[in-house]
Amino acid sequence: MVIGALAEADGPRSAAELSRAIGESVPLSSLYRSLAVLEEVGVLAPHYSSPGLTRYELAEWLSGHHHHLVCIGCGRVQDLEADDAIERRLQEIVADVARAASFAELNHALEIEGHCARCA
Amino acid sequence: MVIGALAEADGPRSAAELSRAIGESVPLSSLYRSLAVLEEVGVLAPHYSSPGLTRYELAEWLSGHHHHLVCIGCGRVQDLEADDAIERRLQEIVADVARAASFAELNHALEIEGHCARCA
DNA sequence: TACTCGAATGAGAATCATTAGCAAAAGGAG
DNA sequence: CTCCTTTTGCTAATGATTCTCATTCGAGTA
Ligand SMILES: [Zn+2]
Ligand SMILES: [Zn+2]
Ligand SMILES: [Zn+2]
Ligand SMILES: [Zn+2]
Numbered sequence: 193m194v195i196g197a198l199a200e201a202d203g204p205r206s207a208a209e210l211s212r213a214i215g216e217s218v219p220l221s222s223l224y225r226s227l228a229v230l231e232e233v234g235v236l237a238p239h240y241s242s243p244g245l246t247r248y249e250l251a252e253w254l255s256g257h258h259h260h261l262v263c264i265g266c267g268r269v270q271d272l273e274a275d276d277a278i279e280r281r282l283q284e285i286v287a288d289v290a291r292a293a294s295f296a297e298l299n300h301a302l303e304i305e306g307h308c309a310r311c312a
Numbered sequence: 313m314v315i316g317a318l319a320e321a322d323g324p325r326s327a328a329e330l331s332r333a334i335g336e337s338v339p340l341s342s343l344y345r346s347l348a349v350l351e352e353v354g355v356l357a358p359h360y361s362s363p364g365l366t367r368y369e370l371a372e373w374l375s376g377h378h379h380h381l382v383c384i385g386c387g388r389v390q391d392l393e394a395d396d397a398i399e400r401r402l403q404e405i406v407a408d409v410a411r412a413a414s415f416a417e418l419n420h421a422l423e424i425e426g427h428c429a430r431c432a
Numbered sequence: 433t434a435c436t437c438g439a440a441t442g443a444g445a446a447t448c449a450t451t452a453g454c455a456a457a458a459g460g461a462g
Numbered sequence: 463c464t465c466c467t468t469t470t471g472c473t474a475a476t477g478a479t480t481c482t483c484a485t486t487c488g489a490g491t492a
Contacts (some may be wrong), residue, residue, distance in 0.1 A: 206449090207449075207450080208449080210345055211430070219471050219472075220449095220468080220471095221451090221452095221470080221471055221472075221473090222448090222469090222470065222471070224422050224450065224451075225451095225469090228451095238363065240360040240361060241360055242360070243358065243360065243366050243479085244364065244366075244448070244449060244450095244478075244479075245448090245449060245450090246363050246364075246449085246450085253470085259409070261410070261413060261415045268414075269465095270415075272409060274405075275407050278405055278408060278409060279365075280383060280403075281401065282403055282405055285394075285398055285401055285402055285405075286422070286424055287321050287363065288398060289379070289392060289394050289398060289424070290381070290424050290426065291384065292428045293390075293392055294379060295390075295392075295424065295426055295427070295428055295429070296426045296427040296428075296432055297424050297425075297426040298384065298425050298426040298427070299424075299425045299426070300422065300423065300424050300425065301421050301422070301425065302406070302420065302421070302422045302423075303417075303420065303422075303425045304406055304409070304410050304415065304417050305417075305418050305419045305420065305421065306410065306415055306416045306417040306418040306419070307415070307416040307454095308415060308416075309414045309415070312416055323445080327478080327479080329477085338470090339442050339444075339479085340442095340478095341441080341442060341444090341445075341479095341481095342440090342441065342442070343482075344479065344480075345440090345441085345480095346480095348480090350483090363449095363450085364449075364450075364478060364479095365477090365478060365479090366478085366479085
C-alpha cells in the first residue's frame with residue numbers, strides 16, 4: 193500500500209500524509225515500521241525538506257531520476273523531470289565541480305525553491 | 313555569539329552543536345529564540361539534512377552563494393563554491409526548468425552526494 | 433535617584449514526529 | 463493440533479523544538 197501510494201504521488205510524502213492516503217485503519221506504528229524496512233532495502237528514499245518530519249519517495253531506480261520544486265509558501269515538494277538535454281548539461285556541471293573538489297560523485301540533487309503556481 | 317560560531321564553522325550547525333560551541337551557560341530556550349529571530353530577519357538559513365533536526369548556516373548574502381558536497385561515508389556536509397562560469401550555466405538551467413514548470417524560482421540548492429577525499 | 437511599563441529572559445511544561453517495548457495475534461512446519 | 467518464530471498494534475518513551483509565564487531588565491521620566 194505504501195509503494196502504491198507513493199507511485200501515485202507527485203512528490204515525497206510524510207508518514208502522516210501516507211496514513212491519510214492509504215486509510216487510517218493502518219496503525220502508525222506499522223506504517224513507520226514499513227517505511228523503515230523499505231528504506232533499508234533501498235526501495236524508498238528519505239527526503240528532508242521541512243523541519244521535524246521525513247518524507248519518502250520511491251528510490252530513483254524505481255521512479256527515474258528527477259529533481260524537486262520546493263514551495264516556500266505551502267511547503268509542498270513537487271517532482272520535476274528535466275528533459276535529457278538539460279539533464280546532460282546539469283550532469284556535466286556536477287561532474288566538473290565534483291572533480292575540482294576531489295569528490296567522488298555518485299548522485300546529485302537539485303532543489304529549486306520558490307513559489308508554486310498555487311502560491312504565486 | 314551564534315553568528316560568531318557559525319562564521320567559524322565549516323558547515324551547517326544544529327542548536328545542540330551551537331550550544332556546545334558557545335557554552336552551555338546560554339539556556340536552550342534563548343538559543344532557539346535567537347535562531348528563530350536570526351532566521352526571520354534573513355541572517356541565518358536553515359538546512360535540513362538529517363532527520364529530526366535543523367542545522368543553520370549564515371545566509372548566502374553573508375557567506376556567499378555555494379553548494380554542498382554530502383559525503384555518504386562520514387556524513388560531513390562540505391561547502392562548495394563554484395566559479396562564476398559554472399554558476400552561470402547552472403543558473404540558466406534552473407531558470408529554464410522552473411519556467412517550464414510555472415514555478416517562481418527564488419533560489420536553488422545543488423547537493424552532490426558521494427565520497428569525500430577522506431572517505432574515498 | 434526612584435518609578436513605570438513594555439520587552440527580554442529562563443526554567444520548565446507542552447507538543448509533535450518518531451521509536452522502542454511488550455503482550456497478543458498470526459503464520460507455518462511437523 | 464502444537465510449538466515456535468514472526469508480525470502486529472497498542473502504549474509509553476524519546477528528543478528536538480516551541481510555548482508559557484513569572485521574573486528580570488532597561489530605557490525613559492519625574
Ligand atoms: Zn505552494
Ligand atoms: Zn539530475
Ligand atoms: Zn567523508
Ligand atoms: Zn553551506
